[in-house]
Amino acid sequence: MKRFLNFVWKEFLHILRDYRTLLILFGMPVAQVLLFGFAITNEIKDAKIAILDFSKDNVTKEISDKILSSGYFMLYENLQSPKDIEPAFRKGIIKEVIVFEPDFGKNLERTGTANIQLVADASDPNFANMVIGYTTSIIADYQSELSKGKTLPAMINPEIKMLYNPNLKSVFMFVPGLMSVILLLVSALMTSISITKEKELSTMEVLLVSPLNPFQIIVGKVIPYLFLSLVNSAAVLILAKYVFEVPTVGSLPLLIAESTLFLITSLSLGILISTISNNQQTAMMISLGALMLPTIILSGYIFPIENMPVVLQILSNIIPAKWYIRIVKGIMLKGVSFDYIWKETIILLGMTLFFITLSIKKFKIRLE
Amino acid sequence: MEYAVEVKSVTKSFGETKAVDDVSFSVEKGELFGFIGPDGAGKTTLFRMLTTLLLPDSGSAVVDGFDIVKDYKKIRGAVGYMPGRFSLYQDLSVEENLKFFARVFGTTIEENYDLIKDIYVMLEPFNKRRAGQLSGGMKQKLALSCALIHRPDVLFLDEPTTGVDPVSRNEFWDMLGKLKSEGITIVVSTPYMDEASKCDRIALMQKGKILDIGFLRDIVGKYDRELYAMKSSNMHRLILDLRAEENTDTVFSFGDFLHYTDKRGVIDKVQMKNEMVLKGHADFSVNEISPGIEDSFMSLMNGK
Numbered sequence: 191m192k193r194f195l196n197f198v199w200k201e202f203l204h205i206l207r208d209y210r211t212l213l214i215l216f217g218m219p220v221a222q223v224l225l226f227g228f229a230i231t232n233e234i235k236d237a238k239i240a241i242l243d244f245s246k247d248n249v250t251k252e253i254s255d256k257i258l259s260s261g262y263f264m265l266y267e268n269l270q271s272p273k274d275i276e277p278a279f280r281k282g283i284i285k286e287v288i289v290f291e292p293d294f295g296k297n298l299e300r301t302g303t304a305n306i307q308l309v310a311d312a313s314d315p316n317f318a319n320m321v322i323g324y325t326t327s328i329i330a331d332y333q334s335e336l337s338k339g340k341t342l343p344a345m346i347n348p349e350i351k352m353l354y355n356p357n358l359k360s361v362f363m364f365v366p367g368l369m370s371v372i373l374l375l376v377s378a379l380m381t382s383i384s385i386t387k388e389k390e391l392s393t394m395e396v397l398l399v400s401p402l403n404p405f406q407i408i409v410g411k412v413i414p415y416l417f418l419s420l421v422n423s424a425a426v427l428i429l430a431k432y433v434f435e436v437p438t439v440g441s442l443p444l445l446i447a448e449s450t451l452f453l454i455t456s457l458s459l460g461i462l463i464s465t466i467s468n469n470q471q472t473a474m475m476i477s478l479g480a481l482m483l484p485t486i487i488l489s490g491y492i493f494p495i496e497n498m499p500v501v502l503q504i505l506s507n508i509i510p511a512k513w514y515i516r517i518v519k520g521i522m523l524k525g526v527s528f529d530y531i532w533k534e535t536i537i538l539l540g541m542t543l544f545f546i547t548l549s550i551k552k553f554k555i556r557l558e
Numbered sequence: 559m560e561y562a563v564e565v566k567s568v569t570k571s572f573g574e575t576k577a578v579d580d581v582s583f584s585v586e587k588g589e590l591f592g593f594i595g596p597d598g599a600g601k602t603t604l605f606r607m608l609t610t611l612l613l614p615d616s617g618s619a620v621v622d623g624f625d626i627v628k629d630y631k632k633i634r635g636a637v638g639y640m641p642g643r644f645s646l647y648q649d650l651s652v653e654e655n656l657k658f659f660a661r662v663f664g665t666t667i668e669e670n671y672d673l674i675k676d677i678y679v680m681l682e683p684f685n686k687r688r689a690g691q692l693s694g695g696m697k698q699k700l701a702l703s704c705a706l707i708h709r710p711d712v713l714f715l716d717e718p719t720t721g722v723d724p725v726s727r728n729e730f731w732d733m734l735g736k737l738k739s740e741g742i743t744i745v746v747s748t749p750y751m752d753e754a755s756k757c758d759r760i761a762l763m764q765k766g767k768i769l770d771i772g773f774l775r776d777i778v779g780k781y782d783r784e785l786y787a788m789k790s791s792n793m794h795r796l797i798l799d800l801r802a803e804e805n806t807d808t809v810f811s812f813g814d815f816l817h818y819t820d821k822r823g824v825i826d827k828v829q830m831k832n833e834m835v836l837k838g839h840a841d842f843s844v845n846e847i848s849p850g851i852e853d854s855f856m857s858l859m860n861g862k
Contacts, residue, residue: 196661207649207688223688267800392645396704399609399639401631555630557611 193402204384205414215380219372219422223429226364237321238266239286240278247295253306254448256332257288262324279311286310286321298336318382365430367491369483370511373449374421374456378481380471381460385411385541390469397558404553411459419453420446439525445518448531451538452514458545459510465552485511513537560623562587562712562743568617570603579766580617584597585745590738591748592757594855600766601747603643605716606744609639612689614706632657635663638710640681644697647692650653652681652700653690673740674703677722677733695726706742713737715746719753723757727810731756751852762855769858772807774851781849781857782809784824787815790839799837818844 220488239257241270243250258265266284270276275287291297298304308325313316385408386525388394397407416558427445431437438445467473489501489511495503506512513534520526520534528535563585570578583589593601597603606612608621610630618625624632631664632811643819646655656678660667669762678700686693698718705713715734719727731753734744738758746757754760762769770777790796796816800809809818827844832844 193662193664196658200647200658203650203654204647325773335846376799391648392641392643394648395609395641396610396645396659397641397662399634400638400659401635402662427774497577558605558613 193340193408194514195405198413199285201384201410201414205418208419210459211380215376215418215490216422216425218375219368220429222368222372223365223426224433226368234456235262236264237262237285237289238283240269240271240275240284240323241265242275242287242289243274243294244380245290245296247293248300249304250290250296251296253329253332254288254292257325257328260268260324262328262330275309279309284311286319286325288325299509301506305476315449323557358368364491365426366515366522367489367511369449369518370490370514371485372422372426373419373453373514374459374485375482376422377453377456378416378463379414379474380415381411382463382467382477383470384415385461385464386467386470386473389464398555398557404550404555408461408550408553413543414463415460416450416453416457419456423496424448437524439462440482440521441527444528445521448514448517448521448535451535451542452510452517455538455542455545458542458549461549462545462552465549465554484509488512491515510538510541513541559589561585561620562589563591563619563621563745565608565619566617566712568604568614568619568652568720570600570607570609570612570614572603574809576766578607578614580655582617582780583761583768583771584795585684585743587715587743588738588741590734590744590746590758591711592754592760593750593763594751594754594760594851595747595763598765599763600802601763602716603751603766604763605639605714605745605747609637609714611636635708636711638708638713640705640713640715640718641724643834644701646689646701646704648740651686653685656703657699659704660707665708667707670707670822672710673737676707676736677703677706681858694722695729698722698726698730699733702730706737710742712743712745715744717747717749719748719750727753751850751855754851759850761860764855764859769855778849778851778854781854783854784820785817785847786820786825786827786844787812787847788842788844789819790813790842792839796834796839799834799839808856808860810853812852817847817856 196514200555241254243254254265257263263286267278269278269287272289275289278284278287290310291305292305292308294306306329308322310318310322365537385394388397425437460477463476463481467476488495488498488506488509490506491511495506495512517531517534517538520531560743561584565579565581567582569576581600581604593599593604595601603612607614608619608626610626610633613627618627620626621633622636624630624636625673626633647658650658656667660669666669667674681699681703683698696794702715702718702822705715712755719730722730727750731732734746734756738744756776759771759773761771761776770780788796788800793811793816797809797811798818800806800818805821805825807821808817809816830844831842
């Protein structure tokens, strides 16, 4: 145990001495959260829309004016028939089409309810969501103005239709994705580099010809990064909460436990990478190319998995981050309990055991 | 007598190349044993097998009473090893490196301080300096201290003086001499022939094979031919001219001189000088010399 602690102490010294890497390790998550965070909360300004008005009465004109004068939207064209909607979107300029039903004003006056359809280009799900949100709130505003002093409130039902991504399932929720990428990067990349560094500087030779056993070497390498990554994820959570008001709805201890599990998955991947690469460069290439890239692309972090071709959807199942993102989304955004994420947890656990077994088997007690 | 290291026909190949080819030798306890040979002779591979880092393809070896394959864990605690490349943590200070290795072996600097004292006093002024910023000689001293910190029974030093200035090299050999008197068996390798005289016994290695093994004077004593040192102002042309001669056996360049042997054995120096002056080597000189280890090595290498 003393030997082991000694090893961990040495690892911490390495990390602390390399202040450039340390700066990147802690600066990167903060920078990413801020970047993504601000990119996402950016207000909509002059988004181009089209209007298809079957009614053309005073009420629809008032609503259109209110929407267009809000500063968020700009009229690009007036459409004449529902057939025009699809081609209008295809041009890629307009973000939303507002459709008023025939006799909109009459319906509202007579029955108190009228229907409006909002069609959005959800190929960018996040933006579509915002556009719809803004429009509905303007309509709601108009509706409450109209209802003032009346006994029977006016009801305008906005019917929302998301084109190209109807369910809007994978709303770009950057915090869970970012957490997974940071944890993966810090754990897998840094451990694989730090182990191969020992090989490259031939200090591994000296370590092997010592009473330290491989298990102590590996675990000793892993512990400092486990600690670092936990600090990092805490930083992301705190930033998310206080800067962007993305609070953690569910249980924090559960989130930490699941994050630790994912960390161990990433660390074991890092060890595995180090057993197959002989220098830091190879380790870095494998970590970035074979680990980071698929994680960013296939985990649902940036691109919704539901929108991918079936082959990629199937492939995404072997990406540990996919399951972790699901777990984090569940706990952070929906506040679900363990009952809802046990499946994902078991998958992650299985992957971790697999990687650990493989890397212990592959770890060489000699030089070849 | 039990040996500190006993190797029986050990062979190790990497693909087609036989890095170590049927090597046998034994090192007595408390001996300072040197492997001498050029780069690629197989010294490092041999050392790595003896320190359990590589498995031999065939043959067996016992280090400090333990088999290198079966008892590799016991060997790992009992020997000290200093690889050819500087293998300490460059970003840790002198003191931290030493502390780390002491703890790895379950000991403390204080416990074995007397063993490393002579070396460590030279390092102590730089205690807080990062190992990466030390000079080459200092790095070697630190590496030696780290390899010694657990008072190993057998110490393996793979080319410890390569890339080190001559003064530090001498100091280093003096230190090895002191360690020897502490009863530590030392197995060392070097590409420098002149360091052979510092060892008790030496083994000359070339292309994975041991050419000869024994005391330096015995190895050199086996050299039974007449050897001449020659010199002229145009050394390059002199080599070419001598090689063109019918009776020339070997000509090698040794610093400022050429070492020459003749198929006839003894030569007529006056006649030789005349011939060479005729060929334009006005300031030609020739003298008999006694052979050194390099001459032995060259002659063994050529199978003569």
